[in-house]
Amino acid sequence: MRLCVIGAGYVGLVTAACFAEMGNQVVCVERDRQRLARLQRGECPIHEPGLDALLKAQLASGQLSFTEALENGVAQADVAFIAVGTPSQEDGSADLGHVLAVADALGQLLVRPCLVVNKSTVPVGTCEQVAWRILQGLKARGLKVSVTVASNPEFLKEGSAIDDFMRPDRIVLGCDDPHATALLQRLYTPFVRNHDRVLLMTPRAAEFSKYAANAFLATKISFINELAGLCARLDVDIEQVRRGIGSDTRIGTHFIYAGCGYGGSCFPKDVRALIHTARAADYPTAILDAVQARNALQKTLLFQALVQHFGGFVQGRVVGLWGLAFKPGTDDLREAPSLVLIEALLAAGARVQATDPAALEGVAQRYPEAVASGRLRLSGNPYGCAEGADALVLVTEWKQYRQPDWPRLRGLMRMPVVFDGRNIYDPGELSPLGFLYHGIGRPVAGHCKVTAA
Template sequence: MKIAMVGTGYVGLVTGTCFADSGNQVTCVDINAAKVAALQEGKIPIFEPGLEELVVRNSEAGRLLFTTDLAAAVKDAELVYLGVGTPQGDDGAADLSALWAVVDGLAPHLQPDAAVVIKSTVPVGTNAQAYARLKELTGRECHVASNPEFLKEGAAIDDFMKPDRVVVGVRDEKVGEKLRRLYAPFLRTEKPFLVMSPESAELTKYVANAMLATKISFINTMANLTEKLGGDINDVRRGIGHDSRIGFSFLFPGVGYGGSCFPKDVRALEAMFARAGIDPVMLQAVDKINEEQKSTLLEKINDYYSDDLAGKTFAIWGLAFKPRTDDIREAPALVLIEKLLAAGAKVRVHDPEATENVAAIYGDKLIYCDLPLETLEGADALAINTEWAEFRQPDMNEVKRLLSAPVIFDGRNLYDCATMKDLGFTYYSIGRQTVRP
C-alpha cells in the first residue's frame, strides 16, 4: 500500500518504518526541514533499539521516504496516518492544534477513496470532529479511522512487529478490512485485530495507560506503607503477584513513572471525566501519588544528612525516565537534580543515552561522566534513578572505594539488602528497611 505518515516523532517514525519494512511504500512528512534532512541521511533523532537499522535498510530499498511536502505525500496515498504530537495543554487536556493544522493542510490533496487514520493519542470525539471537518473542507464524505498505538519506549520495534493486539475504530467496514490487510503480516501468531467504534478506540488508549499508571502508583503507595511498618515490599509483591488475577507486571516499586505518555494521558483522561461531569478522583490520586513519589529519594537523602546538603556531592546513575531510551520528559531524575542543586549540592551524572538531553537543560550546572564509576569519584553518595542493565551488577568493592562514604540511595531496588549490609554500605531503597553497617 501507499502510505503517508504525517509526523516523524516517536510514534510516527516507528510506525512508518515498520510499515515500510513489511513491503509498503511509506512517505514520512514533517515540517522540521532539518529533521527531515537528517532522516534522509539515516540519522535518527531519538534513541530506540533497532530503529536506525530499519530506517537505513528501508530507505536504501526505496520503500521509506522523508519529505516536508505534505501535498506530495498525500496525493497518491491510500492511507494517510496522523502521528503528530498532542502535548498537554494548560488545562491538562490534550493540545490538538498540530493535528487540526495537518487535517486542514491535507484536505485539498486527499484522494476520494483514501482513509485518514489517526495514530496520535487524542481525546474521545476527535475522530468525529476530524470527519466533520474534512467533509466541510472537501465537500464530500471522507473516511476517518482511529488506530491507537501501544508502543513501549525501548521496545517499540518488537511491540509493533509482535503486538498483543491491534485496535482500530472505523465507521466503514471496508476501511476496517483495508487496515486488517495492512496489519496481517504482524498478526500471524493469531493475536487479535479488534474492530470497534472510533470513540471506543480513542478511549482504549487512555484507559490502557491509566490502568498501567494506576498499578505503578498503587505499588508505590503500598511500598511506602510496607517500609513504615517494618516489612519488605519484595515479599509482599511476591505474595500478591502469584495470584493469577493480579500478576507481576508493572508492580515494581520505585521513584515514579515519567515519559511522554503516562503523565499527560492520565491528566487528559482527568479532563475528559471533568467534561463528562464525573469526578476523576481516582486519576487525580494516581497523578498526585506519582508526583510525590518522585521526591522519595530526596526525602531519604535529607533524612540521612539531616537536611544539610550544602557542599555535598552526589553521583546520579540514570537520567532517562526508563532504560533503553534517551527520553527525559517528566523523568524522576530531573526532580532530584533540581532539588539537590537548590539545596547547594554538587551533582555528577551518568546515563548511557540521555546525558546529551540533560546537558541541553542544565549546561555546566552538572558534571557529566562517560562511565558509571567515574561519577563516584569524590562523591558523598550514589543515587540511582533508572534501572539500566549496566547498573545491576557493578563491582561493589570498587563502588565503595570510589565513594567518599559507602552510601547508596536506590530508587529502583537493584541490590540485595543482605549483600549490601555484608559489604558495609548504608543502603536506602523503596519499600524495604534501610541497611546500616
C-alpha cells in the same frame, strides 16, 4: 500499499519503518527541518533499539522516504496515518493543535480517496472532529472526495518499540466503515499471522481504550508505590510483598514494582487528559486524582530521603546519579523523575555527577548553566560519577547498572551510601560490603558512619 505517516517521532518513525519493512511504500512527513535533514541522511534522531538499522535498510531499499511536504506524502497514499504529538495543555487537557492542523491541511490537499488513520493519543470524539475538518476543506474546494477517518491507537513501549509493533499484544481498530476496516485488517495481517489480535470497535471506543490502558497501568504503579510507603513504616520489604502478590495471576507480575515514580511522554499526560475529560463531563475521578498525586509525591521521595540522610545539610554534598531517561532503552526525558531530583539537588546547593547511556545530550540541553558552572557534571562513565560522591542514587534501571563492581565503588565514593530508586539491588549483598542501602519501601540496610556537614 502506499502509505503516508505524518510525524516522525517515536510513534511515526516506528510505524513508518515497520510498515516499510513489510513491503509497503511509505512516505513519512516531518515538519521539523533539523530532524528531517538527519532522517534524510539516514541518521536516526532518537535512541530506540533496532530502529537505526531498520530505517537505514528501508531508506536504502527505497521503501521509505522522508519529506517536509505533506502534499508529496499524501499524493499517492491509500492510507495516511496521523502520528503527531498531543502534549498536555496547562489545564491538563490534550493539545489537539497538531492533529487538527494536519486535518485542516489534508482538507486543503487531498485530491483522491484516502483513509485517514489517527495513531496519536486523543480524547473521545477527535476522529469525528478530524473528519469534519477535512470535509470542510474539501467542500470549500468544491471537491467530492471520499474520506474515512479511523482510530488506531498505538500501544508500543519506548525501549522495545520495534518488537511491540512487529509482535503486538493487540491492534485496536476503531472504524465505522467496513471497507476501511478491511483495508486496515489487510495492512496489519503480516503483524498478526499467528494469532488474531485485531480488535474491532467504534472510533470512540478505540480512543477511550488507549486512555483506559495507560490510566490502568499508571494506577498499578501508584498503588504499589503507596503500599511501599506503608511498608517502610511497618518494617516490611515491599519487594517481598511484590513477589507475594505478583504470583497471583489475577494480579500479575507487571507494573507492580515500587520506585521513584513514572514519567515519560504518555502516562502523566494521558492521566491528566483523562481527568480533564471527566471534569468536562462532570464526572468525579477519585482514583485517577490519587494516582496522579501519589506519583507527584513519589518523584520527590529520593530527594527527601537524601535530605534526611544528610541531616538537612545538602549544600556542598556530591551526589552521583545513575540513569536519567524516564526508562531504560530510550533517550526520552519527558517528565522523567531524574529531572525532579536534579532540580531539587541543584536548588539545595548539591553538586550532581550524573550518567546515562543515552540521555546525556538532552540533559545538557536542559541545564546549560548548571553544566557550565560545574554544579552538574555529566559523564558516560558510571564509576566516574561515583568518584568522591557522598551518595549514589540509581534512578533509571538500565541493564548496565544492574551488577556493578561494588568493591570498586566502595573505593571511589567518599561515603558508601546507595539510594536505589528502583529496588534493583540486594540489600543483603550491599551491607556486608560496607554500604548503607536505602530502597523504596524497604528497611534501610547496613551501616555507614555519616556526619552532617
